[in-house]
Amino acid sequence: MKTMPFRYYRPFAPIDLPNRTWPNKTITKAPTWGSVCLRDGNQALMEPMSVEKKCRMFQLLVDMGFKEIEVGFPTASDTELEFVRKLIDENMIPDDVSIQVLTQARPALIRGTFEAVRGAKRVILHVYNPTSELQRRVVYRLDKNGIKKIAVDAAKLVKELAASQPETHWTFQYSPESFTGTELDFALDVCNAVIAVWQPSPDHKAIINLPATVEMSTSNIYADMIEWVCWHIMCRDSIVISLHTHNDRGTGVAATEFGLMAGADRVEGTLFGNGERTGNVDIITLAGNMMTQGVDPCLDFSDITEIVRVYEECTGMTVDPRHPYAGKLAHTAFSGGHQDAINKGLRALRVANSPYFEVPYLTTNPTHIGKSLKEIVRLNSQSGKGGTRHVMEEEHGVTLPPDLLLDFSAAIQKVAVATGKEVVADDVWRIFRTEYLDRKVPYELVEHYELPTKGGREITATINVHGTTEVIVGVGKGPVDALASAMRERFGIEMTVLGLEERAIKGKSGSDIPAIAFVPIRFPGREPVWGVGMDADTTTANLAAVISAVNRSLANVPTI
Numbered sequence: 001m002k003t004m005p006f007r008y009y010r011p012f013a014p015i016d017l018p019n020r021t022w023p024n025k026t027i028t029k030a031p032t033w034g035s036v037c038l039r040d041g042n043q044a045l046m047e048p049m050s051v052e053k054k055c056r057m058f059q060l061l062v063d064m065g066f067k068e069i070e071v072g073f074p075t076a077s078d079t080e081l082e083f084v085r086k087l088i089d090e091n092m093i094p095d096d097v098s099i100q101v102l103t104q105a106r107p108a109l110i111r112g113t114f115e116a117v118r119g120a121k122r123v124i125l126h127v128y129n130p131t132s133e134l135q136r137r138v139v140y141r142l143d144k145n146g147i148k149k150i151a152v153d154a155a156k157l158v159k160e161l162a163a164s165q166p167e168t169h170w171t172f173q174y175s176p177e178s179f180t181g182t183e184l185d186f187a188l189d190v191c192n193a194v195i196a197v198w199q200p201s202p203d204h205k206a207i208i209n210l211p212a213t214v215e216m217s218t219s220n221i222y223a224d225m226i227e228w229v230c231w232h233i234m235c236r237d238s239i240v241i242s243l244h245t246h247n248d249r250g251t252g253v254a255a256t257e258f259g260l261m262a263g264a265d266r267v268e269g270t271l272f273g274n275g276e277r278t279g280n281v282d283i284i285t286l287a288g289n290m291m292t293q294g295v296d297p298c299l300d301f302s303d304i305t306e307i308v309r310v311y312e313e314c315t316g317m318t319v320d321p322r323h324p325y326a327g328k329l330a331h332t333a334f335s336g337g338h339q340d341a342i343n344k345g346l347r348a349l350r351v352a353n354s355p356y357f358e359v360p361y362l363t364t365n366p367t368h369i370g371k372s373l374k375e376i377v378r379l380n381s382q383s384g385k386g387g388t389r390h391v392m393e394e395e396h397g398v399t400l401p402p403d404l405l406l407d408f409s410a411a412i413q414k415v416a417v418a419t420g421k422e423v424v425a426d427d428v429w430r431i432f433r434t435e436y437l438d439r440k441v442p443y444e445l446v447e448h449y450e451l452p453t454k455g456g457r458e459i460t461a462t463i464n465v466h467g468t469t470e471v472i473v474g475v476g477k478g479p480v481d482a483l484a485s486a487m488r489e490r491f492g493i494e495m496t497v498l499g500l501e502e503r504a505i506k507g508k509s510g511s512d513i514p515a516i517a518f519v520p521i522r523f524p525g526r527e528p529v530w531g532v533g534m535d536a537d538t539t540t541a542n543l544a545a546v547i548s549a550v551n552r553s554l555a556n557v558p559t560i
Helices: 037-043 051-064 078-089 107-116 133-140 144-163 184-198 219-232 252-261 283-291 304-315 336-351 385-396 402-419 425-437 479-491 538-554
Strands: 032-035 068-072 098-104 122-130 169-177 206-212 239-245 266-269 443-453 456-465 468-476 501-504 515-522 529-535
Touching (some): 032 239, 037 068, 051 068, 068 122, 078 098, 107 144, 122 133, 122 206, 133 144, 144 169, 169 184, 206 266, 219 239, 219 252, 252 266, 252 283, 385 402, 385 425, 402 515, 425 529, 456 538, 515 538
Parallel strands (some): 068 098, 098 122, 122 169, 169 206, 206 239
8 A cells, every 4th residue: 555645744733722611612603604705705716706696696695694795805806896896886785784805915905995995885894914934934035023014004004094984884804814824922913913003992893803724723723723812812802703714624614613612703604615725614504503503593594495506607616415405415315224214203293292303314404494305315226115105205195005115115126226326206106107007908997886785885897808898797895895806707816805095195185186095915826916096086096906906916016
């Protein structure tokens, strides 16, 4: 086995925080959400969004309930500036929504950014500069004092320019970019220097954003860093601590949740985690996680399918089928054991007197986010009778007797193995019809009428046999016994009717809606064979089930 070149990397140093409190805390309320879909998410696209698509995405975010939306880097390109001006000039921003704009801590860019948002009602002015040891050494070639001066000078200019545009309600935000690669004491020193310039108050807070610009450590270390800053930062009651995590190690959601437990107040992220490299933190997953813990996420994703549609059309990205909440397969089980447990859990839920959604293998009720319970069980070669039962009941309203269910699920699995593909709901019904309802060779029931007799019924039935019409008469305890007797006498078919189950198709009502009948019949030398009949008339359905079983027996259909 080839050894991986692990010696080229060094472990991230842990934080000395022996009195950490965050591991014993839980998330009890949603943070302030800040969407960066239109900036961080957009800059990560191979084909950035047009102004039109940005407008659609902006409206989606507003409809979902975001109150802070980063709309772009207006000095970066003409498209960015055009979009920001369109939002302002055409009054597209609700009064309770703050747009956020990003600028590097460079005087010309800061001035251009203020000019770009002139006339906006509420603006978060987000200024940043890199502070990490690596960036200081190889990019800026400055010492700590030089990096700190960039941040302080930018903070002073931001405050000065905001004062010249009093018609706008300003919120100042500072990010020590690459915070996770910055020595904690230096990151704190720079942030405190910026805060000293801005002089925030409890009534007019500033935002200090502590980004995992690159995710460099395990999530617990990031949480330690956040708690340490929360303990030591100046004017804590006047500061909103914000998180902006990336997903380089695949744990952006965990890092953000731990950061909230460590004292953060705000989260920046994108829908479905789109962002540079491996992406930003996924706000849909974060919000869904909160909901499943009984916490109001303060975002509306009750129609997740529509959110996915708009997102995919605007970004050209595709939501993974296994995305925790939005994926097409997120709530789907193919395994027979899982399907059986889900099906039983849904049955129990319908009769339970409980306010809580509790179903095995499902953390979320799909209907709460605009999906259907019909999609949670799908059939392939790994599926069993539990999955077949679910599809027949939820999609087609038919509850099969247990032994017939076993018989039919074997037929489904046979098709799935033969094709190597999923058997969808429409195919399940087609197979059911082919296997049970459409068996009309050699016998087909044309019509019938019955008369009461002493202790039973007399059936006169017209039967089509290989294109020839025959009229047969039989007497029995009921119509089914009478027809069996007639076929025994006329055609010499030995059979014993073992039972009869009649059911209405679930969710249907009215005389024109079919009833369904199931009849198991024992024929000499073989296990019972099931027949199924369906008709608006119950007696016709019963008799059709007998014919179905006879035809299946003569076709040498395997029995279970």
